[in-house]
Amino acid sequence: MTTATTSLDSARARTTAVLRRRGRRDLLKHLGLGVFVLLMLYPLIWMIVSSLKPDHLILTEPGLIPSEVTFDNFVAGWNALNRPFTVFFLNSLLVTVGSIIGNLFSCSLTAYALARLEFRMRGVYLAITLLSVMLPMHVLVIPQYIFFSQLDLVNTYYPLLIPKFLATDAFFIYLMVQFIRTIPRDLDRAAWIDGSGPFRTFWYVVLPLMRPALVTTTIFTFIWTWNDFFVPLIYLTSPKMFTVPVALNSMVDSETQGGVGMLFAMSLVSLLPVLIFFAIAQKQLIRGIATTGLK
Amino acid sequence: MSKLHRQGGAAHVFLIPWWLGLVLVTAVPLIASLYLAFTDYNILSSPKFNGLENFERMFQDDYFWAAVRVTAVYVVVSIPLQLGFALLLALILDRGLRGLAFYRSAFYLPSLLGTSVAVAILWRQIFGDNGLVDRALSIFGLELGSWLQNPSLSLSTLIVLNVWTFGSPMVIFLAGLRQIPEELYEAVKVDGAGIVRQFTAVTIPLLTPIIFFNLILQTIGAFQTFTQAHVVSGGTGGPANSTLFYTLYIYQQGFTNFDMGYASALAWVLMAAIGLVTAVHFVLSRYWVFYGDD
Numbered sequence: 001m002t003t004a005t006t007s008l009d010s011a012r013a014r015t016t017a018v019l020r021r022r023g024r025r026d027l028l029k030h031l032g033l034g035v036f037v038l039l040m041l042y043p044l045i046w047m048i049v050s051s052l053k054p055d056h057l058i059l060t061e062p063g064l065i066p067s068e069v070t071f072d073n074f075v076a077g078w079n080a081l082n083r084p085f086t087v088f089f090l091n092s093l094l095v096t097v098g099s100i101i102g103n104l105f106s107c108s109l110t111a112y113a114l115a116r117l118e119f120r121m122r123g124v125y126l127a128i129t130l131l132s133v134m135l136p137m138h139v140l141v142i143p144q145y146i147f148f149s150q151l152d153l154v155n156t157y158y159p160l161l162i163p164k165f166l167a168t169d170a171f172f173i174y175l176m177v178q179f180i181r182t183i184p185r186d187l188d189r190a191a192w193i194d195g196s197g198p199f200r201t202f203w204y205v206v207l208p209l210m211r212p213a214l215v216t217t218t219i220f221t222f223i224w225t226w227n228d229f230f231v232p233l234i235y236l237t238s239p240k241m242f243t244v245p246v247a248l249n250s251m252v253d254s255e256t257q258g259g260v261g262m263l264f265a266m267s268l269v270s271l272l273p274v275l276i277f278f279a280i281a282q283k284q285l286i287r288g289i290a291t292t293g294l295k
Numbered sequence: 296m297s298k299l300h301r302q303g304g305a306a307h308v309f310l311i312p313w314w315l316g317l318v319l320v321t322a323v324p325l326i327a328s329l330y331l332a333f334t335d336y337n338i339l340s341s342p343k344f345n346g347l348e349n350f351e352r353m354f355q356d357d358y359f360w361a362a363v364r365v366t367a368v369y370v371v372v373s374i375p376l377q378l379g380f381a382l383l384l385a386l387i388l389d390r391g392l393r394g395l396a397f398y399r400s401a402f403y404l405p406s407l408l409g410t411s412v413a414v415a416i417l418w419r420q421i422f423g424d425n426g427l428v429d430r431a432l433s434i435f436g437l438e439l440g441s442w443l444q445n446p447s448l449s450l451s452t453l454i455v456l457n458v459w460t461f462g463s464p465m466v467i468f469l470a471g472l473r474q475i476p477e478e479l480y481e482a483v484k485v486d487g488a489g490i491v492r493q494f495t496a497v498t499i500p501l502l503t504p505i506i507f508f509n510l511i512l513q514t515i516g517a518f519q520t521f522t523q524a525h526v527v528s529g530g531t532g533g534p535a536n537s538t539l540f541y542t543l544y545i546y547q548q549g550f551t552n553f554d555m556g557y558a559s560a561l562a563w564v565l566m567a568a569i570g571l572v573t574a575v576h577f578v579l580s581r582y583w584v585f586y587g588d589d
Contacts (some may be wrong), residue, residue, distance in 0.1 A: 029392060037401045040459070044404070046427055058426040104313040108464055113309035118300045125310070131319055136519055136569055137560045138545050141467035142555050144320065146338065166316030173313075198305035222329035223547050227411040229522040230542075234550055245412040247527060250522060252416060282400055289403075289463055290470035 008271060051268050056257035077262035078250060082239060086265065088247040095160050095243055099225040100218050102164030106151045108210065110167045111176030114190060126177070133170045137230075145234060159235045161183075163227055164221075172217045172219060174222035180206060216288040218282070219281050223274055243271045338553050346574070349560035359561070361536035362544040365450060369540070370517045373457040377511055385468035386498070399469065403462035415526035419443060423454040439579040443527060446535040453523050464509040469543060471505035472498070507584045511576055518569050521546065526584035540585040541565055 018074060036037055048059045051073050053066045061067060078085045113119075114126055183206065191201040197236040207214075229245045242250065248270055251263060278285065307314075332349060336342035353359045384402060408414045421427045422442035432439055442448040479497050488496060524532065524540040530566055532539030532547070545565070549558030 001540045026392065029387065032389070033398055037398065041401060043414075043421055043427070043459075044408075046421070050420075079381070106316070110313040113313075117306040117309065119303035119306040122306075125313075128317065129313075132317075134515065134569075134573070135321070135325075135548050136515075136566055137486045138519065139328050139559075139566045140321065140324040140540055142331065142549050142562065143324035145550075145557070146327075147319075147324070149338070150482060161315065163320045165312060166314040166406075168316045168320045171366055198302060198309070202309070219442045223407060227408075229410075229412050229525070230546075233525075234546075237330055245522075248412045248416065252419070252526060253529065263416055264420070267416045270413045271408055271411065274407060274411070278400075278404070286399060286403065286466055 022242060047264050047268055049063050051261065053261060055261045058260050058264070059171055073259070073261035073265035076259075077251075077266040077269075080262050080266070083246065085244070085247065085269070086239065088242050089239060089243045092243040092245075095157055095232070096222055096225045098161045099164045100221045102161060103169050103217055104214055104220045105171065106165050106167035106216065108171040108207060109202075111173050111180055112206055114173070115177045115180035116185075116206070117198060129170045129173050132168070133174065141231075141234065148235065154235055155238045155241050156235075157241075160231055169221070172221070175216060176210060176213045179210055183209050201275040212284070215281070219277065219285050220288065222277055226274055244285075301311060328559045328562060331532070331556050332563050334556040336554075336556040336559075338555055342556060345556070348391070349557050350564075352557065353564065358536060358539065358544060361543045362532075362539045365532075365537065366518060366520075366522050366541040368450060369454060369457070369520065370514060373454040374510065374513050374517055376454070376458045377461045377465055377513060378506070380458060381464035381509070382502075382506070384461070385465045385472060387470060388465075389472045399462075399466060403466055406463035409456060409460035410522050412522060412526055415523045418452060418456055418523070420537065422448075443536055446537040447527070449534060449537045453520070453527060454504040456523055457517065457520070464513060467509055468505060470529055471502055472554055475501045475574075492562075503584045505587060507576070507580050514572060515569055516578070 006275050045064065049064050049066055052071070054068055054072065057066065057068060110129075114122060114129070132251070144159070147152075147153060147242050153159055163169075186207055187200050187209070191205045196204070227245065228243075229249070231270065232243045232246045233249070236246055239247075248263075248266055251266060331342060333344060333346060334342035335348070338589065384398075388398055392398075404416075415469045423429070424441040424444075426441070427444065429440065436510070439445065439448065442452050478535045479501070480493055483493055484498055518542050519542055521542040522537050524543045525546070528534075528543075530543075530547075530551075532543050541561075545558050545561045548554045548561060
């Protein structure tokens with residue numbers, strides 16, 4: 001009896017010891033990770049704090065807690081260029097929403113045909129789509145520019161939007177094809193038997209079931225288009241057409257007249273939509289990267 | 296047969312946008328740029344065929360070689376560091392640590408913002424005169440001044456920026472680690488394998504396909520780095536061409552000098568280089584990537 005209790009006791013003691021050791025190890029891990037997270041996010045925190053400081057303090061006061069808080073940088077920065085940032089935000093919004101609609105429309109049509117319909121050389125179509133993912137845009141951008149400038153479309157949003165409506169973001173086609181393949185074929189077949197043609201089947205059966213893939217496409221199109229700099233830089237030369245990144249860049253060029261604080265403030269503001277999107281859609285976003293390797 | 300025929304007809308209606316995109320946005324520009332690569336073209340007058348002149352010019356062009364060197368150093372240094380951090384953090388976070396979702400998001404955040412103009416501007420301030428880094432180092436008595444004005448340090452700021460975005464490959468590694476069946480660990484534990492042996496016998500071999508995937512993806516992306524280099528150097532690629540990334544040089548030739556023939560030739564060399572590096576990776580992968588069944 002006594003021996004049984006002691007062995008039980010010692011077993012319990014051993015488990016607690018293991019648990020405590022693991023607890024201590026986890027605590028150390030959390031401590032290390034916490035410091036590392038802080039280090040990683042320090043630049044962003046510094047940006048936020050600096051945007052709230054008067055210019056003369058940003059480069060002299062090292063700490064994170066500002067001795068003087070001001071919103072002047074936001075007000076001054078918003079109007080630092082010849083136009084208020086409202087214009088650039090609306091431009092970016094237009095381009096971003098247009099790109100999302102374009103990608104959802106063109107990629108879902110293409111993906112449905114590639115995943116479900118029977119036609120000759122379907123494999124070749126898929127292979128071409130996959131290969132075009134690898135193609136660096138820099139080989140295409142010069143002829144595209146010449147083409148759009150001959151149509152007199154430089155300084156419009158058509159060069160940014162037309163490619164999206166023509167299923168050229170092959171990443172998303174691939175993503176959607178993979179997704180449609182997981183939808184049971186019986187559902188389409190049932191619709192076929194009920195007399196729906198491919199268009200009705202697509203619209204009423206497959207498209208609603210594709211929601212997760214459509215959400216992922218929306219999120220990534222939003223982030224990529226919002227951050228995109230190269231293509232708007234090439235096509236948009238007139239300041240009233242600038243998207244937010246191009247406007248920000250032009251603020252750097254005219255740095256002499258503006259202060260550092262304004263740059264911080266506007267940089268922060270330009271990231272807000274992406275940050276908000278991230279906060280809302282984190283789960284889908286992480287799942288999207290994990291399953292497809294999108295950035 | 297008639298049903299197949301009907302489906303084929305419908306398929307081509309569904310594929311109209313794709314066809315237009317393939318022809319107008321991809322194929323025709325691809326052929327056009329290949330043609331332009333062998334011409335002298337400044338957009339105002341029509342292109343003049345000049346044979347291999349553009350490619351001969353590259354050999355003599357110091358800026359071209361600077362761009363090749365900068366891009367190569369960037370790829371070779373930053374990719375292993377970035378993937379190393381990604382793998383390390385994924386391994387630390389894997390095994391049922393509490394707060395995984397928080398850490399994952401926190402580490403992923405830089406990847407989300409890393410290619411934006413805003414972060415490039417932030418980087419200018421961090422590594423600039425009296426910036427965060429300058430001040431931190433001055434505590435230790437190191438007076439390096441602005442890293443961005445220093446040709447031997449400026450590229451490293453962009454390498455740091457790329458390493459900072461290790462979150463997206465990390466998320467892919469985490470997903471890969473989840474796929475490793477627990478039985479395999481149990482099996483080697485029964486054989487008396489310790490932590491290290493488990494790691495080298497199970498984790499790493501089973502993760503090699505994911506490592507390979509990340510390597511290809513990040514390498515192709517790194518070759519095409521543009522925004523950061525443009526913003527940090529104010530579009531010049533300076534000081535002393537130390538941040539003249541290859542795509543920045545294409546941009547300068549094509550859209551600042553409007554030397555579009557030469558820019559097209561440069562772009563084709565880039566594409567060939569990316570293709571070659573990718574092909575070499577695929578060949579080498581036979582020796583180190585482990586695909587379960589064979």
